[in-house]
Amino acid sequence: MPVTLADVARAAGVSTATASVALNGKAGVSDEVRRRIREIAERMDYRPSSVGRALRRARTGMVGLYMPNTASTFGYYTETTRGVAEALHRHDLSLVILPSSHETGSTEGFPDVDGYILIEPHAHDRGVPAILHQALPVVSGDTPPRGAGSPWGLVESPNDASTRAVFDRFRARGARRPGLILIERISTWSLDLERSYRTWCGEQGLQPRVALTSARSSNSKLLSDLAEWFDPDGGTDAVLAGGDGIAVRIAGLLRSLGHVVGDSVLLASGVDSPLMEFHTPRITAVDLQPRHFGTVCADLLVELIGTERPAEPVRRLVSAPLIARESG
Amino acid sequence: MPVTLADVARAAGVSTATASVALNGKAGVSDEVRRRIREIAERMDYRPSSVGRALRRARTGMVGLYMPNTASTFGYYTETTRGVAEALHRHDLSLVILPSSHETGSTEGFPDVDGYILIEPHAHDRGVPAILHQALPVVSGDTPPRGAGSPWGLVESPNDASTRAVFDRFRARGARRPGLILIERISTWSLDLERSYRTWCGEQGLQPRVALTSARSSNSKLLSDLAEWFDPDGGTDAVLAGGDGIAVRIAGLLRSLGHVVGDSVLLASGVDSPLMEFHTPRITAVDLQPRHFGTVCADLLVELIGTERPAEPVRRLVSAPLIARESG
DNA sequence: ACCCGTAACCTAATCGATTAGGTTCGAGGA
DNA sequence: TCCTCGAACCTAATCGATTAGGTTACGGGT
Numbered sequence: 001m002p003v004t005l006a007d008v009a010r011a012a013g014v015s016t017a018t019a020s021v022a023l024n025g026k027a028g029v030s031d032e033v034r035r036r037i038r039e040i041a042e043r044m045d046y047r048p049s050s051v052g053r054a055l056r057r058a059r060t061g062m063v064g065l066y067m068p069n070t071a072s073t074f075g076y077y078t079e080t081t082r083g084v085a086e087a088l089h090r091h092d093l094s095l096v097i098l099p100s101s102h103e104t105g106s107t108e109g110f111p112d113v114d115g116y117i118l119i120e121p122h123a124h125d126r127g128v129p130a131i132l133h134q135a136l137p138v139v140s141g142d143t144p145p146r147g148a149g150s151p152w153g154l155v156e157s158p159n160d161a162s163t164r165a166v167f168d169r170f171r172a173r174g175a176r177r178p179g180l181i182l183i184e185r186i187s188t189w190s191l192d193l194e195r196s197y198r199t200w201c202g203e204q205g206l207q208p209r210v211a212l213t214s215a216r217s218s219n220s221k222l223l224s225d226l227a228e229w230f231d232p233d234g235g236t237d238a239v240l241a242g243g244d245g246i247a248v249r250i251a252g253l254l255r256s257l258g259h260v261v262g263d264s265v266l267l268a269s270g271v272d273s274p275l276m277e278f279h280t281p282r283i284t285a286v287d288l289q290p291r292h293f294g295t296v297c298a299d300l301l302v303e304l305i306g307t308e309r310p311a312e313p314v315r316r317l318v319s320a321p322l323i324a325r326e327s328g
Numbered sequence: 329m330p331v332t333l334a335d336v337a338r339a340a341g342v343s344t345a346t347a348s349v350a351l352n353g354k355a356g357v358s359d360e361v362r363r364r365i366r367e368i369a370e371r372m373d374y375r376p377s378s379v380g381r382a383l384r385r386a387r388t389g390m391v392g393l394y395m396p397n398t399a400s401t402f403g404y405y406t407e408t409t410r411g412v413a414e415a416l417h418r419h420d421l422s423l424v425i426l427p428s429s430h431e432t433g434s435t436e437g438f439p440d441v442d443g444y445i446l447i448e449p450h451a452h453d454r455g456v457p458a459i460l461h462q463a464l465p466v467v468s469g470d471t472p473p474r475g476a477g478s479p480w481g482l483v484e485s486p487n488d489a490s491t492r493a494v495f496d497r498f499r500a501r502g503a504r505r506p507g508l509i510l511i512e513r514i515s516t517w518s519l520d521l522e523r524s525y526r527t528w529c530g531e532q533g534l535q536p537r538v539a540l541t542s543a544r545s546s547n548s549k550l551l552s553d554l555a556e557w558f559d560p561d562g563g564t565d566a567v568l569a570g571g572d573g574i575a576v577r578i579a580g581l582l583r584s585l586g587h588v589v590g591d592s593v594l595l596a597s598g599v600d601s602p603l604m605e606f607h608t609p610r611i612t613a614v615d616l617q618p619r620h621f622g623t624v625c626a627d628l629l630v631e632l633i634g635t636e637r638p639a640e641p642v643r644r645l646v647s648a649p650l651i652a653r654e655s656g
Numbered sequence: 657a658c659c660c661g662t663a664a665c666c667t668a669a670t671c672g673a674t675t676a677g678g679t680t681c682g683a684g685g686a
Numbered sequence: 687t688c689c690t691c692g693a694a695c696c697t698a699a700t701c702g703a704t705t706a707g708g709t710t711a712c713g714g715g716t
Contacts, residue, residue, distance in 0.1 A: 332703085344704085348705085349705090380704085383702075384705085
C-alpha cells in the first residue's frame with residue numbers, strides 16, 4: 001500500500017490541502033510547517049500518485065510514440081525512442097509505446113495520452129490518420145503522407161541537401177553513372193531521396209538509375225537482380241543505398257561481383273549506424289542523428305501541449321550531416 | 329473535452345452506476361436498457377477514461393520496460409520492445425519506456441506502473457536493484473546480477489546449449505583452435521557465454537582463447553589487437569563473436585587479414601539479425617528470437633500481476649536455435 | 657389481502673491530489 | 687477599544703469510473 005498525501009498530512013497533523021501546497025512549493029504555508037511536512041514526506045517515502053494527479057489536472061503526463069512495425073535491422077528506432085524518452089523525462093513526462101494499428105486504423109485501446117509523436121509515418125498505415133484526426137497535439141518526425149491529416153508540429157531532416165551532398169561527392173570522386181537503391185516507397189524519406197536524386201540527375205544531365213528491391217529478398221535473388229545494374233561496362237559505378245541495412249548487403253554483393261567498394265564502385269548509406277563506421281571498408285553515410293531527432297520531437301511536443309492548435313504546423317529542422325568515409 | 333460516463337448516463341436517462349454496469353457487461357441491467365446505453369455510448373464515441381478507472385481500481389494498466397542505455401547497432405531492443413508492447417496490448421495493458429537510472433539508482437520520477445520488465449539487466453546499473461526492491465511484480469529477461477535482488481519471474485534463453493551448439497559445429501567443421509570474442513562482461517548473457525565456452529574447452533581438452541574488445545574501438549585498433557590472435561599459423565581458426573554488431577566487424581577484419589570467412593576461419597554471431605542472413609557470406613548465428621522473447625516476458629508478467637509474490641521466481645525458457653549458415 | 661424475493665435501478669462513497677472558497681487569529685492602525 | 691487585513695490553515699468540491707448498499711415495484715405464493 002503506497003503512502004498517500006492523506007497519510008503524510010495525518011502524520012504532520014495538517015490537512016491534505018496544506019500538505020499539497022507545502023510539497024508543491026506554493027505560497028500559503030509557513031516555512032516552519034513546510035519544512036516539517038517535507039521532512040515527514042521524505043521519511044515516509046511519499047510519492048505523489050500520478051493517477052490522482054492526472055485525474056485532477058486532466059493531464060496524464062504520458063506521450064504516445066507511434067512507429068512503423070517493420071522489421072528493423074539497425075538501431076535507428078531504438079536510438080530515436082531513447083532520445084524521446086530522455087527528453088520527456090526531463091519534463092516529467094513518460095513515454096508509452098503504442099501498438100501498431102496499421103490495419104484497424106483505430107485508436108481504441110490506446111492509453112490516454114497528452115500528445116503523440118509519430119516517427120516515420122508510412123503511407124497505407126491506417127493508424128497514422130487515426131492519430132492525426134484526434135483533437136490532441138501531434139508532432140510528426142517526417143511529413144505525414146498526403147491526406148492523412150496535418151500534425152501540430154513537424155520535425156524534418158534536410159533530405160534534399162543530404163542526398164545532393166552524397167551525389168555531389170560521388171561526382172567529385174569521379175563517378176559517371178551514380179544510382180539509387182531503395183527498399184520501399186512508402187516513407188516520405190524514401191520518396192524525398194528519390195525525388196532529390198532525379199532532380200539532381202536532371203540538373204547534371206544524367207540518366208537516373210533507380211532500383212527498388214526488397215529488404216527480405218535473398219542474397220542470390222538480389223545478386224541476380226542487380227548483377228546487370230552493376231555491370232563493369234556501363235553499369236552503375238556509385239550507389240546510394242537508402243533504407244535499413246541495405247548498404248552492408250550491397251557491399252557484400254559488390255565484392256562477390258568482383259568490385260572493390262570505394263574504388264571500382266562507390267557506396268554510401270542513407271542511414272548511418274555504428275556499423276557504417278566499423279564496417280570494412282568504412283561506409284560513407286548520412287547521419288540522421290536519431291537520438292537528437294527524438295529529443296527535438298519530444299521538446300517540440302512539450303511546447304505544443306497545453307497550447308491552441310497552430311494554424312500551420314510548427315517546423316523544426318534537425319541537421320543530417322554526411323559522414324564521409326572510404327566507401328564513397 | 330472528452331465524453332465521460334456521466335455524459336452517456338445523462339443522455340440515456342440513467343445513473344452512472346447503471347451505465348457503468350451496462351457497458352462492462354455485468355448483471356443488473358435489463359437487456360433493453362443495456363442495448364440502449366451501448367448504442368448511445370457508441371454514438372457519442374465514449375471512451376472510458378483510463379485515469380478514472382485506474383484511480384478506482386488501484387491499477388494503472390501500465391507496465392514499465394527497463395533496458396540498458398548502451399548504443400545499439402542492431403534491432404534487438406526494438407524487436408524485444410515490440411514483442412512486449414504487442415503482448416501487453418492483447419491484455420489491455422500499455423508499455424512505458426523507463427529512462428535509465430543507471431547512475432541515480434532511484435525510481436523517482438518513474439510513472440506508476442503495475443509491474444516491470446527488465447531486459448538484459450547489467451551489473452553496475454543501479455537502476456536494476458532499485459526496481460527489484462520495489463514491492464511490485466518484476467519479470468527479468470536474463471538473470472539479474474548477483475545481489476541486485478530477485479525478480480518474480482525469470483525468462484531465460486538456453487545460453488549454455490546455444491554456445492555448445494556453436495562450438496560443436498566449429499569442431500565438426502574442423503576447427504582446432506576456436507575462440508570467443510566479447511565486447512563486455514557486464515551482462516549475464518556475456519558471462520554465460522564465457523563460462524559455457526571455458527567449460528566446453530575443458531571437456532574438449534582445448535586451451536580457451538577469449539578476447540575482450542570494445543564496441544567502440546576503431547577498425548585499425550581492432551585489427552592490430554587481433555592480428556596476432558588470428559595469426560594464420562597457430563592462431564584462432566573459428567570464432568564466436570558475442571555482442572551487438574561485432575560479428576560483421578570481425579568478418580571485415582578477417583578479410584583484410586587475408587582470411588576467407590567460412591573457410592580459413594569460421595565465424596558465428598551470438599546474436600542473429602536480418603543482416604546475418606543477408607551478409608556475404610551469410611553468418612551463422614544464434615537466434616535469440618527477441619520478439620518472441622518479449623511476448624513471453626509480457627505474458628508472464630501479466631500472470632504475476634495481482635498474485636502474491638512467489639517464493640521462487642517463476643521460470644520460462646525461450647529457445648534460441650542456432651541458424652547454421654556459410655560463415656561457420 | 658398480505659408477505660417475501662428479486663430484478664432493475666439509484667444514491668453515495670471511494671480512489672488521491674488539487675484548489676476555490678471559507679475561517680481563525682493576531683498584528684497594526686485609528 | 688474596535689475594526690481591518692492578511693497570513694496560515696481548513697473544508698469541501700472536483701476530476702471519472704466503479705461498487706457497496708440501498709430503494710422501488712412487481713410477480714408469485716398462501
